[in-house]
Amino acid sequence: MPKNNKIEASRLGIIISVILTPIVIYLVGICLPKLPSSKMLQDAFWANKISSSKKYDIVFVGDSRIYRGINPLIVSKITFSNTVNFGFSAAGLDSTLIYSASQLLSVDGKKTMIFGITPSAFTLEASKNEHFKSLKKISKKDLWIRKHLYPELGFFNSYSLSEIKKAMNHEAYFQDCQSDGFIYSNKIPFDSTSALDAYTSYFKHTSISQLQISKFLNIIKQLQLNGIKCFAFRVPVSLPMNTLESQIFDFETFKIQLELAGAHWMDIPQKGFNSYDGSHLTGPSANKLSRILGDSILNYH
Amino acid sequence: MLFNSLPFLAFIAIFFGIWPLVRNKNTWRWLWICCMSMVFYGWWDWRFLFLLFFTGAIDYLSGKFILKFPSQKKFWLWLSLATNIGSLVIFKYSGWLASLLDSGFGLLNMHTELKNAIPEFTLVLPVGISFYTFNSMSYTIDLYRGKTKPAENILHFFAFISFFPHLVAGPIIRAKDILTQLTKPIHTNTVQIFNGIRICVWGLFQKMVLADNIAVLVNDQFNQVGEHSDTAQWWLCMLAFAFQIYFDFNGYSTIARGIAKLCGIHFRLNFSHPYFANSFQNFWQRWHISLSSFFRDYVYISLGGNRKGKLRTNINLWITMLLSGIWHGANFTFVIWGALHALYLSIERVIVKQNIIIHNKQFKAIINSLMVFIPVLVAWTFFRAKDMHEALYIVKCLFSFHFELGIKELLISNAVFWLFIGIINDFILFKRIKLIRTNAPVFQAILISFIIAIIIFFRGPEQQFIYFQF
Numbered sequence: 001m002p003k004n005n006k007i008e009a010s011r012l013g014i015i016i017s018v019i020l021t022p023i024v025i026y027l028v029g030i031c032l033p034k035l036p037s038s039k040m041l042q043d044a045f046w047a048n049k050i051s052s053s054k055k056y057d058i059v060f061v062g063d064s065r066i067y068r069g070i071n072p073l074i075v076s077k078i079t080f081s082n083t084v085n086f087g088f089s090a091a092g093l094d095s096t097l098i099y100s101a102s103q104l105l106s107v108d109g110k111k112t113m114i115f116g117i118t119p120s121a122f123t124l125e126a127s128k129n130e131h132f133k134s135l136k137k138i139s140k141k142d143l144w145i146r147k148h149l150y151p152e153l154g155f156f157n158s159y160s161l162s163e164i165k166k167a168m169n170h171e172a173y174f175q176d177c178q179s180d181g182f183i184y185s186n187k188i189p190f191d192s193t194s195a196l197d198a199y200t201s202y203f204k205h206t207s208i209s210q211l212q213i214s215k216f217l218n219i220i221k222q223l224q225l226n227g228i229k230c231f232a233f234r235v236p237v238s239l240p241m242n243t244l245e246s247q248i249f250d251f252e253t254f255k256i257q258l259e260l261a262g263a264h265w266m267d268i269p270q271k272g273f274n275s276y277d278g279s280h281l282t283g284p285s286a287n288k289l290s291r292i293l294g295d296s297i298l299n300y301h
Numbered sequence: 302m303l304f305n306s307l308p309f310l311a312f313i314a315i316f317f318g319i320w321p322l323v324r325n326k327n328t329w330r331w332l333w334i335c336c337m338s339m340v341f342y343g344w345w346d347w348r349f350l351f352l353l354f355f356t357g358a359i360d361y362l363s364g365k366f367i368l369k370f371p372s373q374k375k376f377w378l379w380l381s382l383a384t385n386i387g388s389l390v391i392f393k394y395s396g397w398l399a400s401l402l403d404s405g406f407g408l409l410n411m412h413t414e415l416k417n418a419i420p421e422f423t424l425v426l427p428v429g430i431s432f433y434t435f436n437s438m439s440y441t442i443d444l445y446r447g448k449t450k451p452a453e454n455i456l457h458f459f460a461f462i463s464f465f466p467h468l469v470a471g472p473i474i475r476a477k478d479i480l481t482q483l484t485k486p487i488h489t490n491t492v493q494i495f496n497g498i499r500i501c502v503w504g505l506f507q508k509m510v511l512a513d514n515i516a517v518l519v520n521d522q523f524n525q526v527g528e529h530s531d532t533a534q535w536w537l538c539m540l541a542f543a544f545q546i547y548f549d550f551n552g553y554s555t556i557a558r559g560i561a562k563l564c565g566i567h568f569r570l571n572f573s574h575p576y577f578a579n580s581f582q583n584f585w586q587r588w589h590i591s592l593s594s595f596f597r598d599y600v601y602i603s604l605g606g607n608r609k610g611k612l613r614t615n616i617n618l619w620i621t622m623l624l625s626g627i628w629h630g631a632n633f634t635f636v637i638w639g640a641l642h643a644l645y646l647s648i649e650r651v652i653v654k655q656n657i658i659i660h661n662k663q664f665k666a667i668i669n670s671l672m673v674f675i676p677v678l679v680a681w682t683f684f685r686a687k688d689m690h691e692a693l694y695i696v697k698c699l700f701s702f703h704f705e706l707g708i709k710e711l712l713i714s715n716a717v718f719w720l721f722i723g724i725i726n727d728f729i730l731f732k733r734i735k736l737i738r739t740n741a742p743v744f745q746a747i748l749i750s751f752i753i754a755i756i757i758f759f760r761g762p763e764q765q766f767i768y769f770q771f
Contacts, residue, residue: 010495013742017498017749024750028758141344145307158760160514160715205528 029155033167037175038157040150045177047146049086050135055106057081058297060181061098062116063091063126065235068280069116071290072180078294081110085181088135092126093117093216096133102228112297113223114266115232119249120202122212176283184283187276192238195279199241203248213254220261230263231297236270236289238278266296302344304556305509305763312341313560320564325486331456334483338463342428349427352388353463359384360437361458364444364451374445381441385434392430395423397631429469431628435595436462440476442599449477457484464566466557470550472571472591482566489565495742497563499749504555506752511723512549513761515541518716519685526691531705535698539678541716542685543576544723549767550589574731576677579669581645584677592628596621615650619643634683634692641680719761 058081060070067087076083086101093115105111120126138146166172176184220230234251236242255265269292273285281289302309316337323329343350363381367374390398399415406413440461443449452458461479462468522538554571561568571591578584585593604617619640626639679696686692711717
């Protein structure tokens with residue numbers, strides 16, 4: 001091809017690419033099934049959670065059962081306080097996490113920390129707090145991008161083929177991220193046994209660390225000395241999961257140790273909640289648990 | 302700043318917004334390249350810039366003095382080498398060397414804590430240090446050997462070493478290839494621009510769609526070391542890693558070439574379908590070509606190459622490959638990776654010269670490629686594993702012939718789908734098979750648009766480029 005023709009052809013190619021690309025992106029974007037939850041919004045949610053500088057009266061601390069199980073809005077309304085959910089995936093109740101949570105307490109507020117107790121929170125694996133630490137490592141620039149740009153880029157969510165397949169089969173994992181650290185969750189189809197096998201196998205290889213428990217109790221003593229009221233409760237799960245965890249973890253002894261350390265144990269009913277996988281509560285059950293907890297806190301305050 | 306990030310989109314828009322105004326104005330061109338490259342590099346951590354300035358200034362001055370004082374040129378060369386290798390040793394290897402010495406003294410019943418004694422700032426690895434120190438060293442070595450002309454001023458020199466497309470992860474470029482291109486006024490025509498866009502899009506597809514989606518499988522498997530020993534799953538994992546690292550690094554190099562082309566500058570190819578190599582020697586002529594040729598020209602040939610007999614050739618080969626291994630990282634796993642490749646090359650020199658008797662040409666080519674590819678996969682185990690314990694566990698699994706059923710689930714995963722697409726695609730490109738016999742601009746434009754849409758909607762979870770850690 002003569003040089004001039006090549007130049008003309010390339011110019012045409014550039015012009016067509018510039019015009020066509022936004023059209024193709026738009027068409028592909030609207031043809032793809034809508035995802036039940038936006039990954040970019042989830043990234044923005046975690047960026048907001050890890051970098052929040054707001055101060056609160058009540059802080060909930062724990063793992064995914066907490067961030068999917070406690071709706072701070074409901075607790076706030078019942079207790080007339082500012083409440084936040086500071087739960088992270090596979091979190092261990094260790095000093096790093098608890099110290100960061102305590103920084104969210106308002107100096108002249110109710111200064112209350114509430115811990116969701118799960119056996120896995122006291123394993124050595126959980127004490128690594130990988131999710132929490134990985135979020136902490138994100139640079140300020142990236143956090144800014146996630147917090148301010150990602151919410152505007154929901155259209156550009158990425159898809160995996162399995163997500164498309166699931167969406168076409170009307171299977172969905174709804175995760176509605178709220179600004180106060182809570183994720184209103186649900187799953188279709190609902191299978192309250194799906195997490196049981198994973199937990200059974202996990203506890204075959206992993207054991208509860210007594211050292212982690214005693215470290216936690218020491219932290220509780222320290223928090224009380226600093227004028228922070230500490231509460232703890234067992235997060236409701238499905239009945240088979242409850243049975244499994246009761247065999248692994250002695251909740252009764254833990255309750256006594258915790259109260260000796262100066263914290264309050266809240267006896268939350270373990271029945272009457274729905275879990276979509278056996279481990280995490282559905283949105284409506286999370287709201288129910290939040291109401292029960294709100295009432296309990298009100299009694300103590 | 303990653304090529305596949307939102308800040309880079311803004312950066313590149315600003316860069317090319319101003320570029321047409323400065324590309325034909327000598328001083329402004331240098332200044333613009335230097336300033337923007339510093340912004341690009343300083344985006345990670347502005348403190349890294351000091352090291353870049355320091356090593357760059359030493360190399361520039363050494364280059365000047367090599368020419369000005371020919372009788373002392375050896376001294377100035379050694380000063381440049383010592384500065385670059387010294388920075389690498391301090392920032393990349395000091396922790397590792399200190400722990401090695403601690404262990405060594407421990408064997409002699411002497412308790413030392415050298416690792417805790419080294420200054421804290423050396424524990425941070427400046428991004429891309431291995432690449433820009435090598436770029437810089439190639440300049441002084443080539444000047445010493447009389448193979449290149451000196452940079453006319455310090456701006457030329459910094460524009461060459463800090464030119465952002467190649468700064469943090471290569472390709473390692475030679476002064477003689479780039480300085481001459483940068484010194485002339487740059488004219489870019491629409492053919493180059495269109496080609497540059499196509500190359501960039503293709504590189505982004507390799508990185509963001511192929512490598513990042515495949516990475517999910519690899520990372521999951523490596524998180525399960527010790528939990529299962531399924532031979533089939535580990536072979537699949539290593540196959541996936543081989544292509545993950547290829548698409549990741551080739552993706553980066555391709556984007557770098559594309560951006561350079563948009564600036565009117567030509568970078569050489571850094572990869573040429575390495576997994577279809579028919580010998581280990583051929584593999585190294587196709588994999589990370591800029592690094593392989595650096596080691597060939599500056600280490601292997603400097604040691605005497607193959608000119609001093611069989612034994613010395615093998616010794617030179619081993620030294621080169623071990624250094625290449627250590628260049629990748631301060632860990633025994635990289636040393637073993639380099640040693641394995643040295644072993645393969647040594648064995649190949651002895652055995653493969655005797656031809657295997659297979660008459661069917663295509664079948665012979667497949668057998669040859671497999672005989673290279675499988676040992677390369679085994680060597681990748683050491684490259685990817687975080688320590689020797691992990692690497693040996695996986696190698697044991699690869700050869701234990703213990704089969705479970707886990708692979709069924711993996712085979713229908715998203716990662717395997719993109720792995721398959723990647724392999725087929727690389728084969729098509731290798732064989733130069735033309736699926737559609739047209740180069741019409743409309744067709745090219747449609748292809749670009751669809752690939753961009755695929756990148757946006759099917760990108761994998763964002764991962765840093767693997768070679769940034771080196």
